[in-house]
Amino acid sequence: MAIDLLNETEATVDEAQLVRLVAFALEKLFVHPDADVSLVLVDVAAMEQLHVQWMDEPGPTDVLSFPMDELRPGSHDRPTPAGLLGDIVLCPEVAQAQAAEAGHSLVAELRLLTTHGLLHLLGFDHAEPADRDEMFTLQDRLLAGFEEHDRATPGRMP
Secondary structure, X not given: OEEEEEEOOOOOOXXXXXXXXXXHHHHHOOOOOOOEEEEEEOOHHHHHHHHHHXXXXXXXXXXXXXXXXXXOOOOOOOOOOOOEEEEEEEOHHHHHHHHHHHOOOHHHHHHXXXXXXXXXXXXXXXXXXXXXXXXXXXXXXXXXXHHHHHHHOOOOOO
């Protein structure tokens, strides 16, 4: 599994933790070990440009997902085929403002946004209430599982 992370910002981010999170979630969702995904951290100006260009919405946003091969979660018996999952673009500056508003850390917000973006790459959406419930329940389950897993791994998570 290739998980690439490119931090184009000045933000200090635990890049290794985000990569571990993506690897954990992909394993739990039975995505083929040869699937590729990229995480890109951009500044506000770059995110605003992407948001306008691809979503036709003004201003920056927290996370954008750009699926490539339209892979979907698999099962224990039938993992997804290998392929290019796509790109998750995060804006740490927007995430920091949201974290402060939500009363948690930037680390927690970036984990949430990374998981959210990954689920979008796998075809999940939240436009309809039932879809929102499914996506957010899975998102919460993955985050809780990762936190437990990473806490149990020596030398991980503060």
